[in-house]
Amino acid sequence: ACEAAEYIKKMHPMWQEPLEMPGGERQSPIDISLRKSVFDPNLKPFVTQYDPRTCQQIWNNGYSFLVEYDDTTDKSTLRGGPLEDKFRLCQFHFHWGENNTWGSEHTVDRHLYPAELHLVHWNADKYALFEEAIMEENGLAVIGVFLKVGKRHEGLQKLVDALPAVRHKDSVVEFTKFDPSCLLPESMNEYWTYAGSLTTPPLTEAVTWIIMKQAIEVSHEQLAVFRSLLFTSAEEEVQKSMVNNFRVQQPLKGRTVRSSFS
Ligand SMILES: NS(=O)(=O)c1cccc(F)c1
Numbered sequence: 362a363c364e365a366a367e368y369i370k371k372m373h374p375m376w377q378e379p380l381e382m383p384g385g386e387r388q389s390p391i392d393i394s395l396r397k398s399v400f401d402p403n404l405k406p407f408v409t410q411y412d413p414r415t416c417q418q419i420w421n422n423g424y425s426f427l428v429e430y431d432d433t434t435d436k437s438t439l440r441g442g443p444l445e446d447k448f449r450l451c452q453f454h455f456h457w458g459e460n461n462t463w464g465s466e467h468t469v470d471r472h473l474y475p476a477e478l479h480l481v482h483w484n485a486d487k488y489a490l491f492e493e494a495i496m497e498e499n500g501l502a503v504i505g506v507f508l509k510v511g512k513r514h515e516g517l518q519k520l521v522d523a524l525p526a527v528r529h530k531d532s533v534v535e536f537t538k539f540d541p542s543c544l545l546p547e548s549m550n551e552y553w554t555y556a557g558s559l560t561t562p563p564l565t566e567a568v569t570w571i572i573m574k575q576a577i578e579v580s581h582e583q584l585a586v587f588r589s590l591l592f593t594s595a596e597e598e599v600q601k602s603m604v605n606n607f608r609v610q611q612p613l614k615g616r617t618v619r620s621s622f623s
C-alpha cells in the first residue's frame with residue numbers, strides 16, 4: 362500500500378482547525394470561478410490505467426477513509442491532461458458534510474456539493490516514493506470528483522458495504538479488486554486544473570489539482586453510511602461522527618485556473 366497511510370498517521374490529521382501553511386502561496390481548496398477560469402486548448406485528454414488487482418485495503422485514518430493501492434509498480438497510472446509525467450495511484454478518499462447541503466472542499470461559483478472524491482497519484486517519473494513526492498512542487502496529481510445526491514451508485518456500493526468494518530479510527534479491512542475508474546464521470550475531457558496543496562497536514566504545495574466538471578450521483582443512503590464512520594478510536598469514551606472533514610477555502614493569490622473546455 363502507498364506510504365500515505367503511515368505518513369498521514371504521523372501527521373495526526375485529527376485537527377479541528379485547518380492549520381495554515383506558513384507563507385502559503387498556493388493552498389487548497391479554492392472556489393473555482395467560471396468566469397475567471399481560462400480555456401487552455403493545449404490541455405490534452407486524460408489517460409487513466411487502473412488495475413483492480415492493485416487494490417489492497419481500506420483504512421480509517423481518523424480523518425477520512427482511504428482505499429489504498431499497491432504503488433510499487435506502474436500498474437495503476439495517470440498521465441496526460443496537464444501532466445508532463447506518469448503518476449501512480451496510491452489511494453483515494455472522500456470529504457463530506459453532516460448533511461447534503463455541504464461537504465465538498467472545492468466549490469464552483471461558490472456551489473457546495475455534499476461530498477468530494479480525491480484520487481491521489483504521485484510522480485513516479487521523478488520520485489521513488491510517495492513520501493518524497495509529497496514534498497515536491499510537481500510531486501502529486503489529485504483528481505477531484507464532486508458527488509451529488511441522486512440515484513444509487515452501483516460501483517460505490519461494494520465500498521459502502523465495507524465501511525462498517527472500519528468504523529473506528531485506525532481500523533483496517535482487506536479490500537480487493539476494486540476498479541476506481543467506476544467512480545469517474547462519463548465525460549473525462551471536461552475539467553479544471555490549477556497548482557495547489559494537500560488539504561490536510563502536511564499541507565505541502567505539491568499538488569497539480571484536476572477537478573472534473575461532471576459530478577457523479579450517489580444515493581442519500583450511501584452518503585449516510587459515510588457519516589456513520591467515527592473520528593474516534595474504539596478505546597475513546599466519547600465517539601465523534603466523522604462528518605465535515607473538509608478544509609476551509611484558501612485565497613487564490615493570483616493563481617489562474619485553466620479549463621479544458623470553452
Ligand atoms: N485531501 S488531499 O489533498 O487529497 C490529501 C491530503 C493528504 C495526503 C494526501 F495524499 C492527499
Ligand SMILES: [Zn+2]
Nearest residue numbers: 454456479560
Ligand atoms: Zn482529500
